Amino acid sequence: MANAPPPLSPRKTPRQARSKATVHAILEAAARILETQGADAVTTNAVADRAGVSVGSLYQYFPSKEAIFAELIRQMRAQMRDDIFRAMDFVVGKSLSFAMARLVRAVIHHHVHRAHRADALEHLEAQLPPDPDSLAMMSQTRARLALCLTQHDVPQPEQAAEDVLNLIIGMAHPALHDGETDFDSLARRIDPAVLGYLGANVTVS
Amino acid sequence: MANAPPPLSPRKTPRQARSKATVHAILEAAARILETQGADAVTTNAVADRAGVSVGSLYQYFPSKEAIFAELIRQMRAQMRDDIFRAMDFVVGKSLSFAMARLVRAVIHHHVHRAHRADALEHLEAQLPPDPDSLAMMSQTRARLALCLTQHDVPQPEQAAEDVLNLIIGMAHPALHDGETDFDSLARRIDPAVLGYLGANVTVS
DNA sequence: CCAAAATGTGAGCAATGGCTCATGTTCAAC
DNA sequence: GTTGAACATGAGCCATTGCTCACATTTTGG
Numbered sequence: 001m002a003n004a005p006p007p008l009s010p011r012k013t014p015r016q017a018r019s020k021a022t023v024h025a026i027l028e029a030a031a032r033i034l035e036t037q038g039a040d041a042v043t044t045n046a047v048a049d050r051a052g053v054s055v056g057s058l059y060q061y062f063p064s065k066e067a068i069f070a071e072l073i074r075q076m077r078a079q080m081r082d083d084i085f086r087a088m089d090f091v092v093g094k095s096l097s098f099a100m101a102r103l104v105r106a107v108i109h110h111h112v113h114r115a116h117r118a119d120a121l122e123h124l125e126a127q128l129p130p131d132p133d134s135l136a137m138m139s140q141t142r143a144r145l146a147l148c149l150t151q152h153d154v155p156q157p158e159q160a161a162e163d164v165l166n167l168i169i170g171m172a173h174p175a176l177h178d179g180e181t182d183f184d185s186l187a188r189r190i191d192p193a194v195l196g197y198l199g200a201n202v203t204v205s
Numbered sequence: 206m207a208n209a210p211p212p213l214s215p216r217k218t219p220r221q222a223r224s225k226a227t228v229h230a231i232l233e234a235a236a237r238i239l240e241t242q243g244a245d246a247v248t249t250n251a252v253a254d255r256a257g258v259s260v261g262s263l264y265q266y267f268p269s270k271e272a273i274f275a276e277l278i279r280q281m282r283a284q285m286r287d288d289i290f291r292a293m294d295f296v297v298g299k300s301l302s303f304a305m306a307r308l309v310r311a312v313i314h315h316h317v318h319r320a321h322r323a324d325a326l327e328h329l330e331a332q333l334p335p336d337p338d339s340l341a342m343m344s345q346t347r348a349r350l351a352l353c354l355t356q357h358d359v360p361q362p363e364q365a366a367e368d369v370l371n372l373i374i375g376m377a378h379p380a381l382h383d384g385e386t387d388f389d390s391l392a393r394r395i396d397p398a399v400l401g402y403l404g405a406n407v408t409v410s
Numbered sequence: 411c412c413a414a415a416a417t418g419t420g421a422g423c424a425a426t427g428g429c430t431c432a433t434g435t436t437c438a439a440c
Numbered sequence: 441g442t443t444g445a446a447c448a449t450g451a452g453c454c455a456t457t458g459c460t461c462a463c464a465t466t467t468t469g470g
Contacts, residue, residue: 012446016437019447038332043427054449059429123328127243163376163394170375171368189368189402196401197394221467224417249458259419264459 008070008131012061023061025051027075030068035116039124042069066128073125076118077137083110084141088148096152100164100194103145104187107168111176112183119177141165154198164194219266228266230256232280235273240321244329247274271333278330281323282342288315289346293353301357305369305399308350309392312373316381317388324382346370359403369399 014020029051033042044065048055062068087106091099111118125134146161154160171190180186219225234256238247249270253260267273292311296304316323330339351366359365376395385391 014447016446018436022447040332044429045427048450055429056431056450057448060447065428119331123331126324126328127245159394163380163398166376166379167372167398170378171371173375174371175368189364192404193368193372193398193402196404197398199397199401219417221416223466227417248456250456253420260459261420261461262418265417270458 008067022053022057026058027072031072031117034120039120069124070131073121074133076121077134080110081137081141085144088144097195099148101191104168104190108172108183108187111172167193227258227262231263232277236277236322239325244325274329274333275336278326279338281326282339285315286342286346290349293349302400304353306396309373309395313377313388313392316377372398
């Protein structure tokens with residue numbers, strides 16, 4: 001009857017240094033296979049093999065293959081959140097256009113840094129059941145941006161924060177994916193789009 | 206030695222009305238399973254079952270499961286291209302802002318119409334080997350938009366066409382996916398972003 | 411009508427891959 | 441040392457699934 005769906009959170013927390021290394025190796029191996037060979041190549045056997053551990057060990061820490069993906073996605077979302085937090089902290093008190101320029105470059109940098117990994121992970125995320133932790137991190141990211149926009153008197157800052165993030169990612173992601181290497185040119189093309197969006201709502205102060 | 210990779214094009218063209226119906230039923234079944242249950246649920250047996258045909262028939266017309274996906278993607282790209290062609294034809298001689306507004310609404314309409322299907326297909330496309338036909342259709346789409354931009358003296362129209370499409374899709378797609386239902390509000394938020402982008406390159410004439 | 415071509419069937423093969431479990435090894439605490 | 445918990449192993453179970461093939465049925469052309 002009560003046939004609970006398998007959880008996506010790690011199965012057991014490692015206590016010794018040895019097992020921490022195991023968990024790290026598993027995640028790293030999964031990520032590398034994902035980047036280089038695509039999602040279908042990420043089999044539990046392949047991951048364990050590449051991590052230099054046995055499948056049994058893998059299943060001591062992750063209840064399912066999907067739990068590994070969920071953890072990788074969590075890490076990516078956390079990094080993006082932190083990147084954007086840093087960018088927003090840096091521009092406190094600066095002009096809106098300066099703040100947005102910084103945001104644009106933070107997002108581009110984030111995508112460049114983890115290009116293939118982030119790419120594949122985002123596709124995976126769409127196919128997995130939504131993870132509360134990941135959702136929370138994205139929510140925090142938007143909230144921090146909304147705070148910045150509020151301080152510049154942008155109306156409906158939550159809506160604007162979401163739109164602006166989608167706009168930047170939507171432009172940067174395909175461009176970088178298609179091999180765009182002139183990051184500066186890309187940033188300078190995104191800037192006016194962001195300001196154009198905000199310009200409809202704010203008179204530049 | 207010469208172990209050719211399985212082609213993604215249909216295996217045999219149906220000649221009789223009966224088999225045309227079979228092919229159509231297979232594609233429709235695959236699309237419906239994809240929409241409702243996700244990519245992993247699309248097995249050849251499930252598709253044949255839902256289409257009301259046998260697996261054998263399926264493999265008479267598609268050399269592999271991926272060929273079915275490739276065909277669905279081709280259909281989606283063709284429809285998007287045609288939608289945008291129609292929109293661009295309609296705005297010949299009109300102002301740039303009018304043209305862009307029309308484009309924005311065409312893209313939104315396209316995504317609304319085939320919401321879940323287009324969503325899943327685009328994710329699949331990233332995992333499949335690139336299909337020449339699909340690439341050609343996207344190229345034609347960009348070219349048509351670039352022509353429109355050229356007629357409004359937008360510099361670097363090819364680059365701009367790509368950016369504008371990415372911008373519109375990038376904003377519309379996540380919003381619609383998150384259940385946004387006020388399409389008019391969405392369109393009116395995208396408009397200024399597009400004009401902002403173009404505004405950096407053109408003085409409004 | 412009748413062959414030949416086109417179309418359709420579905421049991422089942424072969425391969426894959428998620429995951430378990432019986433067993434062995436290392437570590438920490440006393 | 442000893443003991444129990446934590447950690448690791450990997451052969452292999454079992455379910456799934458892409459796909460084939462030997463055979464049946466329908467359609468077409470003459």
